[in-house]
Amino acid sequence: MNILIKLMSIVSLVIAPHIAEKGGERGMAPVKLENERTEIATRPHVRYAESFAPTAVKVIYTALREVK
Amino acid sequence: MTPYLYAVPLLGVFALLYTWLRAGWVAKQDAGDERMRTISGYIADGAIAFLKAEYKVLALFGLIAGAFLFYLGTTSSNSSPVIVIAFLIGAVFSALAGFIGMKIATKANVRTAQAAKTSLSTALNVSFSGGSVMGMGVAGLAVLGLGSLFIIFYKMFVPSGLANGEEMVKALEVLTGFSLGAESIALFARVGGGIYTKAADVGADLVGKVEAGIPEDDPRNPATIADNVGDNVGDVAGMGADLFGSYVATILATMVLGREVTVTNDQFGGLSPIFLPMAIAGMGIVASLIGILCVRVKEGGNVQTALNTGNYISVVISAVASYFLIMWIMPSGNFTIRGFSFDAMGIFYAVIVGLVVGTLMSIITEYYTAMGKRPVNTIVQQSSTGHATTVIGGLAMGMESTVLPILVLAAGIILSYEAAGLYGVAIAAAGMMATTAMQLAIDAFGPIADNAGGIAEMCELPKEVRERTDILDAVGNTTAATGKGFAIASAALTSLALFAAFMGTANITSIDISKAPVLAGVFIGAMIPFIFSSLAIAAVGRAAMAMVQEVRRQFREIPGIMEGTGRPEYEKCVAISTQAAIREMILPGAIALLTPIIVGFGCRGLFSNASSPEVLGGLLAGVTVSGVLMAMFQSNAGGAWDNAKKSFEKGVLVNGKMEYKGSDAHKASVTGDTVGDPFKDTSGRA
Numbered sequence: 001m002n003i004l005i006k007l008m009s010i011v012s013l014v015i016a017p018h019i020a021e022k023g024g025e026r027g028m029a030p031v032k033l034e035n036e037r038t039e040i041a042t043r044p045h046v047r048y049a050e051s052f053a054p055t056a057v058k059v060i061y062t063a064l065r066e067v068k
Numbered sequence: 069m070t071p072y073l074y075a076v077p078l079l080g081v082f083a084l085l086y087t088w089l090r091a092g093w094v095a096k097q098d099a100g101d102e103r104m105r106t107i108s109g110y111i112a113d114g115a116i117a118f119l120k121a122e123y124k125v126l127a128l129f130g131l132i133a134g135a136f137l138f139y140l141g142t143t144s145s146n147s148s149p150v151i152v153i154a155f156l157i158g159a160v161f162s163a164l165a166g167f168i169g170m171k172i173a174t175k176a177n178v179r180t181a182q183a184a185k186t187s188l189s190t191a192l193n194v195s196f197s198g199g200s201v202m203g204m205g206v207a208g209l210a211v212l213g214l215g216s217l218f219i220i221f222y223k224m225f226v227p228s229g230l231a232n233g234e235e236m237v238k239a240l241e242v243l244t245g246f247s248l249g250a251e252s253i254a255l256f257a258r259v260g261g262g263i264y265t266k267a268a269d270v271g272a273d274l275v276g277k278v279e280a281g282i283p284e285d286d287p288r289n290p291a292t293i294a295d296n297v298g299d300n301v302g303d304v305a306g307m308g309a310d311l312f313g314s315y316v317a318t319i320l321a322t323m324v325l326g327r328e329v330t331v332t333n334d335q336f337g338g339l340s341p342i343f344l345p346m347a348i349a350g351m352g353i354v355a356s357l358i359g360i361l362c363v364r365v366k367e368g369g370n371v372q373t374a375l376n377t378g379n380y381i382s383v384v385i386s387a388v389a390s391y392f393l394i395m396w397i398m399p400s401g402n403f404t405i406r407g408f409s410f411d412a413m414g415i416f417y418a419v420i421v422g423l424v425v426g427t428l429m430s431i432i433t434e435y436y437t438a439m440g441k442r443p444v445n446t447i448v449q450q451s452s453t454g455h456a457t458t459v460i461g462g463l464a465m466g467m468e469s470t471v472l473p474i475l476v477l478a479a480g481i482i483l484s485y486e487a488a489g490l491y492g493v494a495i496a497a498a499g500m501m502a503t504t505a506m507q508l509a510i511d512a513f514g515p516i517a518d519n520a521g522g523i524a525e526m527c528e529l530p531k532e533v534r535e536r537t538d539i540l541d542a543v544g545n546t547t548a549a550t551g552k553g554f555a556i557a558s559a560a561l562t563s564l565a566l567f568a569a570f571m572g573t574a575n576i577t578s579i580d581i582s583k584a585p586v587l588a589g590v591f592i593g594a595m596i597p598f599i600f601s602s603l604a605i606a607a608v609g610r611a612a613m614a615m616v617q618e619v620r621r622q623f624r625e626i627p628g629i630m631e632g633t634g635r636p637e638y639e640k641c642v643a644i645s646t647q648a649a650i651r652e653m654i655l656p657g658a659i660a661l662l663t664p665i666i667v668g669f670g671c672r673g674l675f676s677n678a679s680s681p682e683v684l685g686g687l688l689a690g691v692t693v694s695g696v697l698m699a700m701f702q703s704n705a706g707g708a709w710d711n712a713k714k715s716f717e718k719g720v721l722v723n724g725k726m727e728y729k730g731s732d733a734h735k736a737s738v739t740g741d742t743v744g745d746p747f748k749d750t751s752g753r754a
Contacts, residue, residue, distance in 0.1 A: 001556075001559075001597055001600070001601070001695045001696075001698050001699035001702070001751065002310065002314070002555050002556055002558075002559035002695075002699055003251060003254050003255045003258055003310055003313060003314075003559075003660075004255065004596070004597060004600055004660050004691070004695055005559060005560075005563045005597075005691055005692050005695040005696065006251055006313065006314065006317050006559055006562055006563055006566065007248075007251040007252065007254075007255050007313075007660045007661065008596070008660055008663065008664050008687075008688060008691055009317075009562075009563050009566035009567055009570065009688055009692070010244065010247050010248050010251050010317060010566060011248065011660075011661060011664040011665060012566075012570045012574075012664045012668065012684055012688055013244055013321075013324070013566055013569055013570045013573060014137070014140070014151075014241070014244050014245065014248050015140065015664065015665060015668045015669070016570050016573035016574040016681065017144045017146035017147055017237075017241055017573055017574075018140055018143060018144050018147070018668075018669075019574060019668045019669065019672060019680050019681055019684070020146075020573065020574045020575045020681065
């Protein structure tokens with residue numbers, strides 16, 4: 001249990017620069033909704049696919065949307 | 069760059085030099101007659117076979133993790149692909165720490181048994197020398213690795229020499245790879261070693277002691293070699309890697325927080341808060357060596373007192389030397405970290421708080437697990453009414469045992485914070501870990517003495533030899549319990565320091581649990597130690613079942629085994645434990661490594677009111693609180709059950725009647741001990 005809690009803390013410290021907030025914005029979803037498109041865009045899976053997913057996932061996602 | 073930085077790796081080299089010379093001395097001691105050498109050879113071969121199998125799996129893990137770290141290193145300006153090198157060096161050093169410990173323990177065990185033919189003091193000298201080789205080896209590797217890599221990364225990534233700038237963030241981030249490598253190997257070594265040792269122990273006890281009625285370490289028991297191998301791979305190699313990881317993580321977390329401390333006019337170009345934890349670790353090596361050299365006992369003397377004297381000497385030297393070190397390294401005036409102002413004296417107070425918390429935690433743990441004290445006596449009394457009440461009594465006592473340590477820990481956190489802010493909490497942990505070499509020497513001495521007793525029994529050495537090794541073994545049981553208290557306290561403070569470092573690096577200022585995703589993270593984090601324990605305990609259960617069936621088969625099928633004329637197939641039991649440990653350690657390890665990655669990256673942009681570092685922070689808070697409590701509960705309950713069982717070996721008064729081994733109350737206490745074995749030696753300590 002000692003190592004479990006230390007290891008999880010160290011893994012978090014190692015990935016911290018990659019998930020770090022910049023000016024309190026990064027990593028957080030937009031709060032204000034301006035239109036329906038924005039509302040759809042704030043759904044977790046859409047935001048993930050459009051903003052944070054690896055390039056390969058973005059390509060597949062965009063292709064699927066165009067097929068729709 | 070200050071030339072004093074080079075003193076840190078040099079002190080590591082000094083510790084390794086002692087390790088080499090002392091290991092040579094142990095190897096030169098008499099290893100006894102042919103039979104003793106044969107038995108100890110079986111144990112050493114089994115331990116090496118396990119480590120080889122384990123390191124093969126870990127090498128594969130290292131390659132996969134290294135590739136992932138390389139990718140991460142290329143995607144952030146605050147990291148570098150060089151982190152892979154730091155990770156691999158940390159992993160190799162951690163494995164080496166375990167290997168050194170295991171190698172010396174398998175040499176010292178048989179030589180301790182042989183020395184016990186002469187006197188108790190000679191036996192203590194050999195067994196404690198074995199422990200000191202491991203203690204100094206682990207501390208030396210940690211200080212050498214961390215000190216050297218810091219110098220290299222400082223030169224590589226901080227050309228401006230600015231201690232507080234973004235360049236230093238990158239240098240320390242890359243250095244974190246060393247700690248990650250060390251802790252990853254430590255987790256697998258602890259889980260794998262824990263499953264190995266308890267599968268063998270439970271299997272050997274259930275069939276040998278309970279069913280066949282033969283004593284502990286009887287050579288007729290096919291699982292007895294696996295049981296003794298388990299003492300080495302679990303209690304020695306696993307512990308070496310564990311404390312190596314703790315030591316490195318503590319120093320590193322303090323260095324990361326030290327970067328945030330603003331100092332002016334120091335003689336190290338602003339490096340003093342980063343240099344201080346490494347300097348304290350280096351000084352701790354010298355203090356530990358003096359303590360180690362002070363451990364002496366005369367024939368008929370008290371072994372526990374001798375060990376305590378050496379330990380207290382090293383702690384006092386550490387405390388006094390810390391004062392002068394802090395006053396020399398830190399400049400006069402006030403420093404600030406995240407808006408908290410403090411001075412050099414505050415840092416010294418925080419170190420003292422760390423030393424006091426470590427000592428108190430050890431004392432409380434000893435109270436809850438020692439024979440003759442109220443908690444163990446209560447379980448002994450409850451054994452008289454059966455197996456169920458023994459288990460209930462131990463569970464209740466384990467839960468009660470969390471109260472005082474948590475209050476001490478809470479007080480320690482508040483006081484060290486008041487003394488020097490978050491840097492104070494981290495430096496308190498660094499102060500506590502300064503005497504790691506001495507603590508580890510005492511811890512490793514226990515399994516060596518235990519093994520020596522096993523060899524004496526298996527080789528049917530004279531009664532007085534077993535009596536002497538039993539004295540050492542009894543002291544070893546106490547030091548093992550106090551060592552666990554120390555390890556839990558250091559882990560809790562280190563985690564808090566790492567948590568604070570994570571918040572700084574992730575650029576978040578608070579964790580707000582009124583936000584639903586953060587609270588959800590806290591709950592999920594609190595669940596992790598439970599599923600981790602479940603997997604580890606279930607693994608021991610499955611491996612023990614396989615062991616029980618194999619031992620029963622051998623008793624049934626090998627002619628003359630009970631008469632002592634047929635040779636048991638020890639290697640088959642060794643293979644069962646090895647395969648089970650390697651197979652079952654992967655899933656718990658993967659949970660620990662992957663959960664923060666999944667939550668950290670998976671929650672990016674997922675919630676409108678909480679960022680992924682906040683959710684991950686909540687997860688860490690949950691896992692730390694729940695993990696520390698589970699560790700205390702499991703270790704203390706297991707330790708109390710163990711000593712309740714041992715109380716019957718010399719006879720104990722239950723309801724006005726003396727009860728001994730073989731009585732119904734003793735059988736109930738064996739059940740409690742069997743339940744507690746995976747608690748204290750597999751899940752609780754991993």
